[in-house]
Amino acid sequence: MVSVEIYRYNPEVDAAPYMQTLSLPEEFRVRMVLDALEYLRVQDPTLAYRRSCREGVCGSDGMNINGKNALACITPVTQALSTSNRLVVRPLPGMPVIRDLVVDQTLFFKQYERVMPWLITVDANPPIERLQTPQERARLDGLYECILCGCCTSQCPSSWWNPEKYLGPAALLQSLRFILDSRDQARDARLESMQDPFSLFRCRSIGNCTWVCPKGLNPMGAIGRIRLELLRKE
Numbered sequence: 001m002v003s004v005e006i007y008r009y010n011p012e013v014d015a016a017p018y019m020q021t022l023s024l025p026e027e028f029r030v031r032m033v034l035d036a037l038e039y040l041r042v043q044d045p046t047l048a049y050r051r052s053c054r055e056g057v058c059g060s061d062g063m064n065i066n067g068k069n070a071l072a073c074i075t076p077v078t079q080a081l082s083t084s085n086r087l088v089v090r091p092l093p094g095m096p097v098i099r100d101l102v103v104d105q106t107l108f109f110k111q112y113e114r115v116m117p118w119l120i121t122v123d124a125n126p127p128i129e130r131l132q133t134p135q136e137r138a139r140l141d142g143l144y145e146c147i148l149c150g151c152c153t154s155q156c157p158s159s160w161w162n163p164e165k166y167l168g169p170a171a172l173l174q175s176l177r178f179i180l181d182s183r184d185q186a187r188d189a190r191l192e193s194m195q196d197p198f199s200l201f202r203c204r205s206i207g208n209c210t211w212v213c214p215k216g217l218n219p220m221g222a223i224g225r226i227r228l229e230l231l232r233k234e
């Protein structure tokens with residue numbers, strides 16, 4: 001059997017959070033962590049977590065697995081067990097727990113909204129569409145693939161310390177996606193909005209964000225690129 005520890009907390013009945021010890025049949029070693037949770041929820045239907053696509057695309061099942069944020073649906077149990085003899089599952093750190101593995105992402109999406117994640121234009125609309133060359137489109141590679149799972153921001157110490165003031169790696173990577181978009185006409189305003197000491201500059205370049213991103217993106221690199229764009233602007 002595989003030993004499992006899961007963070008449990010139902011504020012309606014529990015005085016405090018606790019770790020529940022459970023076990024999985026051996027065959028789950030070669031399955032994904034989400035498969036293990038589905039099995040455990042059949043044993044205990046009160047276990048709460050988010051999931052949707054099961055393909056690493058929707059970003060719903062971000063959680064902390066043996067100390068590292070990841071998507072449960074694409075994290076093999078064996079990978080988690082490579083650092084420990086048991087599977088330990090906790091909610092994303094730095095975000096308020098609603099219940100068990102479900103966290104409140106209100107602030108995470110508020111920070112996303114702050115970077116105005118949409119194209120801003122001042123020109124009149126073209127007759128059909130705003131065109132890009134292949135090279136202009138290629139600038140968005142490594143940015144548009146973000147699924148807003150929150151794994152990076154939740155593992156970022158600067159976000160833990162200044163959750164309201166620091167935008168966090170996910171929102172900053174998304175910001176760069178629009179700063180570099182040839183169709184957007186608010187580049188300077190976007191950059192100016194981040195010139196305070198916190199929004200962008202609280203990043204300490206430790207790289208937790210890049211370490212955990214399940215899509216293989218580089219939020220720390222994106223933050224460095226925004227700083228470069230700010231220098232170019234001056």
Ligand code: SF4
Nearest residue numbers: 156203204206207209
């Ligand atoms: S590199 Fe910056 S954004 Fe990434 S985890 Fe560290 S402080 Fe946070």
Ligand code: SF4
Nearest residue numbers: 146147149150152213
């Ligand atoms: S950058 Fe990666 S870890 Fe961060 S929200 Fe996007 S997909 Fe998730």
